[in-house]
Amino acid sequence: MKVEDLTIKNIHQGLLKKEFSASEITQAYLDRIKSQDEKINAFLRISEDLALTQAEKVDQLISEGKSISVLAGVPMAIKDNILVKDLKSTAGSKILENYIAPFDATCIKKLKKAETVFLGKTNLDEFGMGASTENSAFKKTFNPHDLSRVPGGSSGGSAAAVANNECCCALGSDTGGSVRQPASFCGVVGLRPTYGAVSRYGLIAFASSLDQIGPIAKNIEDAKIIFDIIKGKDEKDSTSVETQSFSHSVTQSLSDLVIGVPKEYFKEGIDKEVREAIEKVIKKAEKQGAKIEEVPLAHTKYALACYYLISPSEASANLARYDGIRYGKSEIENPEIQSLMDVYLKTRGEGFGVEVKRRIMLGTYALSAGYYDAYYLKAQKVRTLIKQDFEEAFKKVDVIFTPVSPTLPFKIGERKKDPLQMYLSDVLTVSAGLAGIPALSLPVEKVKGLPIGLQIIGKPFQESEIFKVGQFVEKLVH
Numbered sequence: 001m002k003v004e005d006l007t008i009k010n011i012h013q014g015l016l017k018k019e020f021s022a023s024e025i026t027q028a029y030l031d032r033i034k035s036q037d038e039k040i041n042a043f044l045r046i047s048e049d050l051a052l053t054q055a056e057k058v059d060q061l062i063s064e065g066k067s068i069s070v071l072a073g074v075p076m077a078i079k080d081n082i083l084v085k086d087l088k089s090t091a092g093s094k095i096l097e098n099y100i101a102p103f104d105a106t107c108i109k110k111l112k113k114a115e116t117v118f119l120g121k122t123n124l125d126e127f128g129m130g131a132s133t134e135n136s137a138f139k140k141t142f143n144p145h146d147l148s149r150v151p152g153g154s155s156g157g158s159a160a161a162v163a164n165n166e167c168c169c170a171l172g173s174d175t176g177g178s179v180r181q182p183a184s185f186c187g188v189v190g191l192r193p194t195y196g197a198v199s200r201y202g203l204i205a206f207a208s209s210l211d212q213i214g215p216i217a218k219n220i221e222d223a224k225i226i227f228d229i230i231k232g233k234d235e236k237d238s239t240s241v242e243t244q245s246f247s248h249s250v251t252q253s254l255s256d257l258v259i260g261v262p263k264e265y266f267k268e269g270i271d272k273e274v275r276e277a278i279e280k281v282i283k284k285a286e287k288q289g290a291k292i293e294e295v296p297l298a299h300t301k302y303a304l305a306c307y308y309l310i311s312p313s314e315a316s317a318n319l320a321r322y323d324g325i326r327y328g329k330s331e332i333e334n335p336e337i338q339s340l341m342d343v344y345l346k347t348r349g350e351g352f353g354v355e356v357k358r359r360i361m362l363g364t365y366a367l368s369a370g371y372y373d374a375y376y377l378k379a380q381k382v383r384t385l386i387k388q389d390f391e392e393a394f395k396k397v398d399v400i401f402t403p404v405s406p407t408l409p410f411k412i413g414e415r416k417k418d419p420l421q422m423y424l425s426d427v428l429t430v431s432a433g434l435a436g437i438p439a440l441s442l443p444v445e446k447v448k449g450l451p452i453g454l455q456i457i458g459k460p461f462q463e464s465e466i467f468k469v470g471q472f473v474e475k476l477v478h
């Protein structure tokens, strides 16, 4: 058994056929992390005891002849902004350095019920703010395909861990691209579900009207298995929806499909290699009978500005709780403290990194009296226009194909000093987030040894259609 070859399906079959035990599989991944992770720094912490206990339980169930779920005994990694009871959850921030989760996130509860094995918590940009995982307060993660390059972000640790076979699959979170862009940079599959598809309870909030938890896996089938387990209504997240809201795909082949291609996503600023790779896939799909239709998404040019007003605004409100009194590593014992205000200022001044402070300032400004109408409210109106563009487009097409990232994975340090350059990496992913619709990243080609991802955007709650189309494309490109 080689961990490089394992998918959820073949772990499940191997366990049923008793080719290996869950404990052996788990140990194999733990060994792999120990020998490999020094190189890429995907993990912040390993939860060896938890993983081995969970694996033993699966072996017990199998030996008792009990039936097991398809995820039972499957070793998974979890982004460190998702709470797993009794494990540290830092969200990549110094301010939560000592925070131990007192409860399980709903998706974790569901995965535990399915007897999934949790190997550990993965690195991320602090509170999910970034596109390179360089904004983590703890360490940088490196792209397994080229160690001089970033893995993308903010779920860079999860994507790199899957790509480097340090886990079978992982969870990430996506606010404006944080599952899809690292999946694209690391050559793995990543889904941003429809807003409301997966409960956000137990996800450390960044921007609540945008945040979604999504699977990262080696192929579409695995991503689908995870999604099907974690989706659905949760009393603890009022924005989550009933399972019946999801529609089933009836598409039988590519010739049943109308694929929308928005020219706004192929314009200047998009690397030639990226554009050509995606155009090539579109051509191949057309050859197989898919109908290609150009769809205008006219407000795309405002999406980035809109996202960088709305998400920091929500972040500034969400992060107010880290004041050293309610949450956060407190400076209250610091001898310099004279007043309650000092506690707040010192705690937040010491605890937050540069990018997080920048976003809090941007958001506070955009929400302040006198500027609210000009910035926040205006951005919300533009958001509606972006959503309407997609609604119009989906009257004519079944799915939309675009690149995920405008560039190949960039070099470590290349964009860190220039926040606007960094924000530009999100130009093709923020719109789906703003519109609340599902989108998936699928690796389609490697250029100069670096992966390129195709983004498949779908209608709300039509994840199954995206998966179906993704599986057709998987066959086209392999």
Ligand code: GLN
Residues within 6 Å of the ligand: 127, 128, 129, 130, 131, 153, 154, 173, 174, 175, 176, 177, 178, 179, 206, 311, 426
């Ligand atoms: N890169 C984007 C940002 O910095 C998206 C992050 C995310 O989806 N969490 O906000």
